[in-house]
Amino acid sequence: xxxxxxxxxxxxxxxxxxxxxxxxxxxxxxxxxxxxxxxxxxxxxxxxxxxxxxxxxxxxxxxxxxxxxxxxxxxxxxxxxxxxxxxxxxxxxxxxxxxxxxxxxxxxxxxxxxxxxxxxxxxxxxxxxxxxxxxxxxxxxxxxxxxxxxxxxxxxxxxxxxxxxxxxxxxxxxxxxxxxxxxxxxxxxxxxxxxxxxxxxxxxxxxxxxxxxxxxxxxxxxxxxxxxxxxxxxxxxxxxxxxxxxxxx
Amino acid sequence: xxxxxxxxxxxxxxxxxxxxxxxxxxxxxxxxxxxxxxxxxxxxxxxxxxxxxxxxxxxxxxxxxxxxxxxxxxxxxxxxxxxxxxxxxxxxxxxxxxxxxxxxxxxxxxxxxxxxxxxxxxxxxxxxxxxxxxxxxxxxxxxxxxxxxxxxxxxxxxxxx
Numbered sequence: 139x140x141x142x143x144x145x146x147x148x149x150x151x152x153x154x155x156x157x158x159x160x161x162x163x164x165x166x167x168x169x170x171x172x173x174x175x176x177x178x179x180x181x182x183x184x185x186x187x188x189x190x191x192x193x194x195x196x197x198x199x200x201x202x203x204x205x206x207x208x209x210x211x212x213x214x215x216x217x218x219x220x221x222x223x224x225x226x227x228x229x230x231x232x233x234x235x236x237x238x239x240x241x242x243x244x245x246x247x248x249x250x251x252x253x254x255x256x257x258x259x260x261x262x263x264x265x266x267x268x269x270x271x272x273x274x275x276x277x278x279x280x281x282x283x284x285x286x287x288x289x290x291x292x293x294x295x296x297x298x299x300x301x302x303x304x305x306x307x308x309x310x311x312x313x314x315x316x317x318x319x320x321x322x323x324x325x326x327x328x329x330x331x332x333x334x335x336x337x338x339x340x341x342x343x344x345x346x347x348x349x350x351x352x353x354x355x356x357x358x359x360x361x362x363x364x365x366x367x368x369x370x371x372x373x374x375x376x377x378x379x380x381x382x383x384x385x386x387x
Numbered sequence: 388x389x390x391x392x393x394x395x396x397x398x399x400x401x402x403x404x405x406x407x408x409x410x411x412x413x414x415x416x417x418x419x420x421x422x423x424x425x426x427x428x429x430x431x432x433x434x435x436x437x438x439x440x441x442x443x444x445x446x447x448x449x450x451x452x453x454x455x456x457x458x459x460x461x462x463x464x465x466x467x468x469x470x471x472x473x474x475x476x477x478x479x480x481x482x483x484x485x486x487x488x489x490x491x492x493x494x495x496x497x498x499x500x501x502x503x504x505x506x507x508x509x510x511x512x513x514x515x516x517x518x519x520x521x522x523x524x525x526x527x528x529x530x531x532x533x534x535x536x537x538x539x540x541x542x543x544x545x546x547x548x
Contacts, residue, residue, distance in 0.1 A: 185437025247477030260467030
């Protein structure tokens with residue numbers, strides 16, 4: 139297995155799937171401004187995906203483009219974390235999923251800008267600027283909804299309780315990460331989880347939300363073991379290329 | 388033989404498809420112009436990762452330079468150093484304002500959560516009494532504001548550093 143290819147696929151699949159989930163809000167946002175915001179976020183994520191998967195294709199050296207990788211892989215070949223494929227639910231659920239992911243993605247890119255691999259560093263540098271803004275946006279909503287009305291508080295607290303089980307996978311590591319860190323391709327991720335807990339904790343406390351005490355966690359996405367939701371996402375995402383192979387417009 | 392300076396001048400005739408008042412030079416997306424034996428190489432950088440205008444800008448550069456008689460043009464897209472609104476030229480900022488889009492203000496780091504909001508003056512009446520309507524606007528690079536005095540709703544070109 140090519141560790142660098144695998145690593146790029148993981149990061150690229152995370153942004154592709156959360157970008158797709160956000161795009162599902164198009165035309166369904168609770169207010170026009172947030173409808174536009176979520177599709178803007180989606181656009182940033184799809185753009186980051188294109189950079190990551192394009193590079194993955196180059197690293198693999200089999201001539202696969204970013205489109206081949208996005209449209210022609212099966213669910214078991216997708217390596218995104220389970221968090222990003224969870225259904226949108228209500229707006230509070232989507233913002234909570236976004237907030238938990240943005241906090242991680244921001245801290246991750248802050249480290250990856252120092253990667254020795256120049257392409258990864260460049261993608262991280264570009265993406266970090268966008269991710270900071272995303273994190274601010276989702277954090278502000280978590281505070282507004284958490285510290286809002288009784289109903290909005292209940293809804294985002296329920297969302298936090300539902301999604302918390304998927305957060306340990308943000309820090310999943312295996313031989314892939316170890317190999318790249320040992321080779322110096324990417325920097326050490328030491329302290330990532332602690333920084334995330336601190337960053338997330340600050341906002342949740344401001345939002346008067348309670349971090350769940352149930353520590354049961356669910357992982358599997360990084361190994362290609364997904365929840366039932368991913369298949370449906372791919373069915374929609376890949377439909378055109380599966381039905382009309384090679385279609386362009 | 389065409390000079391580098393001439394090519395820069397030709398690029399001043401290529402406009403940003405989403406903010407057509409700005410040229411690609413005003414916008415600061417052209418990083419480098421390199422003369423080659425029988426043509427040139429133009430290095431551009433995207434404003435945002437998913438900016439859908441990049442492909443169009445690339446095509447427009449090819450088209451414009453072909454029109455000027457330069458057939459062999461290579462357009463390369465680089466991500467680093469990452470684009471910042473600081474690269475929008477002073478002329479560009481002036482054009483934005485005249486067009487009704489508030490140019491980027493000096494903003495605190497976006498990751499600061501609880502800072503005072505940035506004051507964005509109204510491009511129509513210059514009032515500083517304006518409010519943020521939405522952090523995201525008509526394109527990835529803009530936010531949406533409204534003037535509390537003249538009531539003009541306007542786009543703000545977000546500061547990106």
